[in-house]
């Protein structure tokens with residue numbers, strides 16, 4: 649009888665039920681590779697956000713606990729990285745994890761332009777601060793599901809200050825990479841490529857708003873928007889644009905991809921609001937991925953204490 653021995657690569661990650669176990673195995677392997685690195689280069693540790701080392705799954709260094717944490721149960725790593733919306737890699741939830749495997753995220757640069765004193769083409773490495781924060785945020789998709797994600801990132805507001813916006817900068821517009829060779833979803837006209845999103849300046853400067861470069865303490869997987877994605881936790885998930893290559897400061901409200909595609913369904917603000925239904929379905933409840941029963945959706949996705957004042961006096965049925 650032939651005994652089939654499972655190679656480690658045959659073990660599907662879904663079989664690894666406990667992320668802690670998974671991490672400790674990774675950490676062991678990492679310690680081994682760090683030792684080899686030190687022996688080879690004499691330097692202390694590999695630069696994990698440097699040009700060559702940033703691979704999904706690499707552990708990120710210098711991560712501190714950030715503010716605004718929730719103590720809700722984290723959505724398992726396996727779900728966060730296999731149930732994705734990233735239309736550049738296909739429209740069903742499974743395809744981003746399958747089709748983004750070879751997506752090249754290094755070298756990566758970001759164009760900063762428009763109403764700023766310091767417009768430039770920045771290398772990604774120059775935009776990422778030495779100290780990163782873990783921010784555990786709820787992500788609520790407009791499709792009425794949600795997750796709790798331990799992002800690793802940094803304050804967008806702090807970064808914006810470095811560019812010195814002028815007094816004419818009223819909005820920030822973000823653009824995703826356009827590269828149909830690498831992004832098979834862009835070969836079809838499902839959306840008007842490249843994907844564009846935007847925030848009002850005060851939303852962009854709000855301390856809740858971050859740019860993420862990782863999750864679960866590790867470099868961001870490609871399907872989650874590597875190497876750099878926005879996370880705006882009080883807005884529907886589609887505002888959190890992935891794989892950003894351009895940040896533009898403008899005077900007029902940007903025309904965003906989803907509001908261009910269906911203006912009566914997706915407004916510019918897109919604040920999570922259980923009282924304003926999507927024209928085709930209710931937004932009153934949501935299904936937390938991995939759970940069976942639906943739960944009530946909270947105003948501003950539960951961040952009302954932090955952000956409600958930004959919209960004082962605005963009719964949120966008009967500015968949906």
Ligand SMILES: Nc1nc2c(c(=O)[nH]1)N[C@H]1C(S)=C(S)[C@@H](COP(=O)(O)O)O[C@H]1N2
Pocket residue numbers: 728731732733734735736787788789790824843871872873884885886887888889890891
């Ligand atoms: N460039 C780009 N960014 C995107 C999307 C997309 O299709 N393309 N989908 C959005 C939607 S609808 C959601 S819900 C979130 C999903 O993020 P996640 O896959 O990390 O959970 O990404 C958002 N950012």
Ligand SMILES: [Mo]
Pocket residue numbers: 733788789790791884885886
């Ligand atoms: Mo979404």
